[in-house]
Amino acid sequence: MNIRGLIDSFFNVRIMLDYLPALARGLLVTVEIAGLSLALGLALGMVLAVIRVALKRRGNPRFVRWLNVPLAFYVDSMRALPPLVTLVVVYFALPYLGVYISRFWSAVSVFVFVLAAFASEIFRAGIESVDRGQMEAARSQGLSYLQTMRYVIVPQAFRVALPPLTSRMISITKDVSLASVIGVSDLLKEAKLGIANTYNTSPLIAAAILFTLLFLPLVRLSMLVERRMKR
Amino acid sequence: MSEFIHNFFNAEIMAKSWKIILVGLSNTVQLAIVALICAAILGLLLAVIRGLKNKVLDALIIVYVDLFRALPTIVLFMIVYYMLPFFGLSFPLFWAAVVALTVNGAAYFEEIFRAGIEAIDRGQWEAARSLGLDFRQTMIKVILPQAIRIVIPPATSNSLELVKTTVLASVISMPDLLYKAQQAAGLWYNPTPLVMAALIFLVLLWPFVRLTSYLERRMA
Numbered sequence A: 001m002n003i004r005g006l007i008d009s010f011f012n013v014r015i016m017l018d019y020l021p022a023l024a025r026g027l028l029v030t031v032e033i034a035g036l037s038l039a040l041g042l043a044l045g046m047v048l049a050v051i052r053v054a055l056k057r058r059g060n061p062r063f064v065r066w067l068n069v070p071l072a073f074y075v076d077s078m079r080a081l082p083p084l085v086t087l088v089v090v091y092f093a094l095p096y097l098g099v100y101i102s103r104f105w106s107a108v109s110v111f112v113f114v115l116a117a118f119a120s121e122i123f124r125a126g127i128e129s130v131d132r133g134q135m136e137a138a139r140s141q142g143l144s145y146l147q148t149m150r151y152v153i154v155p156q157a158f159r160v161a162l163p164p165l166t167s168r169m170i171s172i173t174k175d176v177s178l179a180s181v182i183g184v185s186d187l188l189k190e191a192k193l194g195i196a197n198t199y200n201t202s203p204l205i206a207a208a209i210l211f212t213l214l215f216l217p218l219v220r221l222s223m224l225v226e227r228r229m230k231r
Numbered sequence B: 001m002s003e004f005i006h007n008f009f010n011a012e013i014m015a016k017s018w019k020i021i022l023v024g025l026s027n028t029v030q031l032a033i034v035a036l037i038c039a040a041i042l043g044l045l046l047a048v049i050r051g052l053k054n055k056v057l058d059a060l061i062i063v064y065v066d067l068f069r070a071l072p073t074i075v076l077f078m079i080v081y082y083m084l085p086f087f088g089l090s091f092p093l094f095w096a097a098v099v100a101l102t103v104n105g106a107a108y109f110e111e112i113f114r115a116g117i118e119a120i121d122r123g124q125w126e127a128a129r130s131l132g133l134d135f136r137q138t139m140i141k142v143i144l145p146q147a148i149r150i151v152i153p154p155a156t157s158n159s160l161e162l163v164k165t166t167v168l169a170s171v172i173s174m175p176d177l178l179y180k181a182q183q184a185a186g187l188w189y190n191p192t193p194l195v196m197a198a199l200i201f202l203v204l205l206w207p208f209v210r211l212t213s214y215l216e217r218r219m220a
Helices: A003-012 A013-018 A019-054 A062-066 A068-080 A084-094 A103-129 A132-140 A145-182 A185-198 A201-231 B002-008 B010-050 B055-070 B074-085 B093-121 B122-130 B134-174 B177-188 B190-220
Strands: none
Touching: A003 A145, A003 A201, A003 B074, A013 A019, A013 A201, A019 A068, A019 A103, A019 A145, A019 A185, A019 A201, A068 A103, A068 B074, A068 B190, A084 A103, A084 A145, A084 B002, A084 B134, A084 B177, A084 B190, A103 A145, A103 A185, A103 B010, A103 B190, A132 A145, A145 A185, A145 A201, A145 B074, A185 B002, A185 B074, A201 B055, A201 B074, A201 B190, B010 B055, B010 B093, B010 B134, B010 B177, B055 B093, B074 B093, B074 B134, B093 B134, B134 B190, B177 B190
């Protein structure tokens, strides 16, 4: 094995510095996609969780409870499908359906739908873990169903949901680099362009370092949250 | 509607691309099984090593685990791919994908197995050691059998994630299910093969999604 050649083509500092501005641009796109996906995905997941719990209430007519089936199917498919497959299918399929949205928004919408599915399951488990007595007590105090959810159940559910939620949020943020496969100019795509221009892998290593610097604090944070909540 | 069927559920295209898709499916299944076994074994090994409480080894493993939990898997695949020429051109893509999946998956398995081992009461260690069992015997005969029960739910869901991650092999042009489906879709300029691939994943992995939900609920 040629060690000298390996170092030259993976850790060439000059090339890394040359491509730093382009990589920084890509990093910004990655952060944009991640931010949008997290905000929209969590909001949608929360709404879905409350809807699913509300649909399952005892005393609902049977057809109302059946409305859960399509929602459950959506959640399960998102959990079963690799996000890259969803991304490629959506990206290729949309134009055939007469929908023309940019690569950026195709990527964002896929991540939102994937995260919302996982988040809704996590929130739902959280809501269901809150003791029934809480609901009964709040309702007997005169709060409406939605008020009880908003002020009593969801804040308690959130605590239970936090550890699995943080680790899922990190995994979705890491998945954002999949967007480069459909040509979004994110950090990884910029690194690939760098490789193509220089016949040298250093831009990819520089990108890997940037990704690690970005995500390492988050990974540590999620471990901290997990340990805190276990006590 | 007929246009919709023509584009996404085209029977003619399905008949034509069936064989290509099957080749991809077989590669994906092989990759998933081999990578899953390698990652679980490496993860278990690292978790057991951490049981030794050696400061240097611990620090090395923590750095390894943190690094690969932070690095997006697709980036890891690409790094492994570009390193291939340095290991000789004949290094097969299949094993490159196995290496990337193992290195990444073991980081997660280590965390899961370690949490399982640490959940076993210290008294078990002390009792076994005072009866004259050495570290290896205590680990294999006393600790691991008990840890397995705790570890099964998170390990199942991590295995599911690992199997889903195998599609990244398509990015380094290993002919897996997604790669072959994209090839067929490009060949006939029709997204039907992609829909087929998605349906195959759905049918194969759906039982495991249900299983993870069931196990998580039972443990809670």
